[in-house]
Amino acid sequence: MPGVPLTSHSELRQFMCSSSSSKLSSCNSHHCRDRRASAVSLALPRTPLSARGAPSPPAMKLHASRACAPKVATPLPPSPPLVLLLLLLLLGVTGCWGQGEADNSEGDGSTPGVDAAEPAVKVRLAGPTRRFFEGRVEVYFNGEWGTVCDDDFNLQSANVVCRELGFTGANTWAHSAKFGQGSGPILLDNIYCNGEERSLIQCQSNGWGVHDCKHSEDVSVICLEKRLPGFEGHEDISNFVEMLPSERLFTEVRLKPVLRKGAKRVPVTEGVVEVKHGGRWSRVCDAGWAEEEARVVCGMLGFPSHRVFDAQPYRAHLKKRTHGYWMRDVNCTGNEVHLATCRFRTVPARNNVTGCRDGGPAVVSCVPGPGYAHSHNSGFRKAYRSEQPLVRLKGGAQMGEGRVEVLKNGEWGTVCDERWNLVASSVVCRELGFGAAQEAVPGARFGQGTGPVHMTQVACKGAEKSLTDCKFSEVGGNSCSHREDAAVRCHVPAMGFETRIRLTGGRNEREGRVEVLVDKGNGKHKWGYICSEDWRTLEATVVCRQLGLGFAAQAMEIRLTGGRNEWEGRLEVRRSKRWGTVCGDGWTTLEAMVACRQLGLGFAVHALTETWYFQGDSGVEEVLMSGVQCSGTEMSLAHCRHHGSRVKCKRGGGRYAAGVVCTESAPDLVLNSRIVQESAYLEDRPLHLLYCAAEENCLSASASAMNWPYGSRRLLRFSSQIHNVGRTDFRPKAGSHAWVWHQCHRHYHSMEVFTHYDLLTLNGTKVAEGHKASFCLEDTSCEPGVQKRYECANFGDQGIAVGCQDIYRHDIDCQWVDVTDVAPGDYIFQVVINPNYEVSETDFTNNAMKCNCKFDGHRVWMYNCHNGDAFSAEVEKLFDLYPGENNLIS
Structure with missing residues (x-):
């Protein structure tokens, strides 16, 4: 058989084997970097694995090829690798051992060397702040999780991993620990798959634990978001259909x-x-x-x-009809x-x-x-509201979607997404008064929870009345984190509200001027404006939901017109078959949140009180709705308070009509209550050190009457750590051109009102408050693998990135409450983030934190610090008489 001559004797020394070597991986060799340039190329017969760790028969057929590109190998009777090596060298055969074409002569369709009944190995995606379809590849073997080395990994291998995880395939893969380095053993190396395998153990590799890698070479994959039908870990109805x-x-x-x-x-x-x-x-x-x-x-x-x-x-009605x-x-x-x-x-x-x-x-x-019962069922609805629910949804823009949280021992916690499927999701949806589940959502796609993880491996049959009736496992150790919080999307009744409001004049469908449709009688309709006086982001949120980006309205249709796309525009409302606009006076984020929900457009980014650039329909100029006041949780604008038929709009409609800009996702800020409790203390600070604080009005009014610079103020100091656990960065409402320069601090402040610090009596009367004038928002620290994006120094951009925290240390100016004039006693200490709802969030109810505070005039004790929605109503009553503010507006 003709062969290709070796170019030099040195090439023989690239493989240094002994007679005891059972495979080429145990020989000293150099990597074949350019496989197509090799005259003689030899490769280890990388064998498929079994889930029990035993490799399949290692010997493979030989196929001549100038390139060592791996291909499916077929079994042969075992032969000593050294003998085959010498034989190949003598014959001068150009080939790759174990990399030939598959021999399908048996025609059984099974992967060679793998028992068809062999169970699949456990595979998961890990890494910090990842999306549910991406992450570091980890496999479970011999009782522990380990990583996979990126040597020889390719898109075909990534496809196998993604399909094993329930996705339709891989989008791409990444080398060099893109999603962070693992901490366990490296279990697999030199994996090669042809892309048709059903499990990673059917691919060829060096064997369990055989590698020459470091964790800096951990491989990651990014899968396609579309799911395989019937997959247990995550399901979507559309996949089935x-x-x-x-x-x-x-x-x-x-x-x-x-x-x-x-x-x-x-x-x-x-x-x-x-x-x-x-x-x-x-x-x-x-x-x-x-x-x-x-x-x-x-x-x-x-x-x-x-x-x-x-x-x-x-x-009887249908009997005589075809x-x-x-x-x-x-x-x-x-x-x-x-x-x-x-x-x-x-x-x-x-x-x-x-x-x-x-x-x-x-x-x-x-x-x-x-929530959808007709009025004659009022008795049933009253009984329902009086019960303490055991399950709730958090972080969703629309009715019937969100992160699943369950109540256990009086404390709310999340559910791990392991084995989370449509059956369990449907039990949750029906328990909450919705229909069956549309989608079982894994990977904290509605934001991360903050309490304990109560349940994992939930297994429901479908007939259970509550999720707590299903079988589940307790979460032990670090087996499940909040990055794996389960969520649902439920079927909700069609209310038809999204067609009674519209946005006009926006650059896209998610922004524009708000217009409503009003019935003028005699079958005629007219579009008109909503008055924008005091139009806030809360009002705009209501609009977005009504437009199909959220909740729906009962007797009022809304739409967006004039936007650049479907997410923006002027808001228009239809009342009595007539379209008109919404007055922009008093229009805030809360109203905008409801509008976006009603429209099905998610969350509100901006509540526009003027819509100069959203022309809208030229025939829609009349203001049909004014005085809108929403709590931000309504299903539609019709559920909010407003002036009714007596429209009062000082500036009129037109350019002053309300508008919204909606978005699919939003941030979610949560205060670390433990940090507040552990860091609180009293300080008597001399006045000569408080000139900057006095300039920013961070002291009580009595400070101005003191004999400066002599004397001191008694300050309740503490640290606050604010996490963004949402899905997008928290950015200030005002652009950088409107930020305020503070000479004392030598940097810009982007939000005048970002946090309230209040000291309250047990009946809720405020006795002292923090006077921190404004805030600079930055990423002080981030979770492992997350890069900082915002900083206050050097005129930097400001905000709080997803997975990062903005930390205000106890020793910085104005991070205190001046208690100089407070009498000793028992109090409630309360912190509220984003109190004016200037920036939209997925959940406002977790923005408030409170503590019991005992002050004897010289010392202070903080205890029972917790976020406002962390416990049940019964447990909340045990903290003290005054429940504190939790941003729930009744």
């Missing part, structure tokens, strides 16, 4: 209220079941129809349950999240009218959750 054959595919279900009594009811809770297939609505034959099928339909439409009712009026059927013999268990995942038969098009002679159209009556 999209995988159905086209002839059985349908995505929408509705209840058609054919009877007059339910024609105008919102939401529609009763009617004939129809499915949309091939662009047409068709009915479902009720042959074999039972309560299980009704439960699935109601869950898809946002209702937690169904009810048994008298369907005879429907049968119907087009597409679906029959539906068989569900009742726990499915989509009717398409149940067993059913399709009715051929030629028989769509006669295909249900043994039945009639399926009719369903659903029971709405407390």
Whole structure:
């Protein structure tokens, strides 16, 4: 056999083996950097692994190739590697051992050398402040987690990892510990996959624990966000439905209220079941129809349950009418999240009218959750509100979505996303009064929680009344962090509010002038403005939610017009079939949050009190809504207080109409209460050291009457550490051109009111307060692997990045409360972040922290420090008579 001659004897010395060497990896060798340039290229037969650690048979066929590009190897009877090496050198064969084409002669479709029944190895993505689909690759072997070296890793290997984790594939991969260095053993090296393997253990490698790497070479992957259908760790309804054959595919279900009594009811809770297939609505034959099928339909439409009712009026109404059927013999268990995942038969098009002679159209009556119940259910709603919920959702922009938190021993905590799936998510959704789950969301995509992690490996059957009824494991040690907090997106009833408000004139769909639609009578409608007097970010948030970026309104439609995209524009409202604008007076972040929620546009970035650049509809100039005041949690602007039909807008509409700019995600600031409790102390500070503080008005009023520079002030000092646990950076509302230069501190302050420090009596009366005039926002410290982005020095940009903390030490100016004039006694010490809601956040309820404070005139004790929403109402009462402020506006 002809061969390629060796160019020099030195090339033989690249492999120094002994007769006891069982594989080339145990020989001293140089790496083959340029594999295609090698005249003779030899490679170790890297073997597939078993989950129990035993390698598959190592010997492989040899295939001639000038390049040592790895390929799937097929088994051969074992041969000593040294003998094969000498044989190859003598024959001059150009080839790569263990890297040939797969031999599929057996035709069983299995990966060579791997037992088809072999269980998959555990794989996870780790690393600081990562998104749920990216991170450092870690595998579990022999009782511990370890990392994977980046040698020979490629996109095919990344595809295998991502599919094993439930994603459809990999977007890219990263070498050199991009997501931080691991701390355990390095378990795998020189991994090669052809991309078709179902598990990482089916790929070739050096074997468990055999490597020549450091943790600086840990490999990471970034997967595609789309999930595989049926994956246990995370599921999305669309994945199930999209995988159905086209002839059985349908995505929408509705209840058609054919009877007059339910024609105008919102939401529609009763009617004939129809499915949309091939662009047409068709009915479902009720042959074999039972309560299980009704439960699935109601869950898809946002209702937690169904009810048994008298369907005879429907049968009488529909008896003499012809119907087009597409679906029959539906068989569900009742726990499915989509009717398409149940067993059913399709009715051929030629028989769509006669295909249900043994039945009639399926009719369903659903029971709405407390938040959507009609007024005649007021008694039920009152009973519901009086109960202490065991589960809540936090951090979501829209109704029915957010991070899952459970109440245990009076303290709220999160749920780990390990094994989190649609079944468990649906139990949560129904428990909270929504329908089935649309998506089981892992990876803290709605922000990280701050309390304990109460549950992991939740396993529900689907019929449980509460998540606490499901089987789960306790979280031990550091097995699950808040970077793995589970969340849900639930089906919610269609209220139709997003079409009654609009944004106009914005640069995009998420910003613009607010306009409303008003009915002028005689079937005529008109768009008009909302008065922007006192228009705040809170009002703007309401608008964004109403536009489909959040909650919905009851009797008022809203829209955005004139924006550059769908996320911005002037807000327009429809009232009585007439569109008009919203007065910008008094429009704040809270109102804007509700608007964005109603529009389905997430959170509000800006609450615009003037919309000069959002022209909107030229025929919409009338102000139809003014005096809007929202708490920020409403479903629509109609649920907020306003002037009603008596519109009062000083500046009028037009350029002074309200507008919003919405965004998909927002920051979330949380104060570290433990730091406050541990750092509090008293200091008598001489007046000659307080000139800068006096200039910034950081002292009580009595200080001005003292004989400066003689004397001192008694200060309650403490440190505060403010974390951003949200999904985007916290940025000041004002641009850098509006920041204020402070000569004493030699830097700019970007927010005049960022935090309130208050000392209160037990009945809530303020006896002293911090007078810190303004704040400079920066990343003082960050989590491992997170880079600082903001700093106050050197005229730097200001803000708090995700995963970072802004720390105000106890020894800096104005980081105190002047208690010189306070009498000894028991008090409540309270800190509130972002008190004026100037910047939108995913959750305002965790912005307040309070402590019990005992002051004897010379010493101070802080105890029971906690965030405002950390405990149940019953436990909260135990702290003291006054519950403190928790940003919940009633």
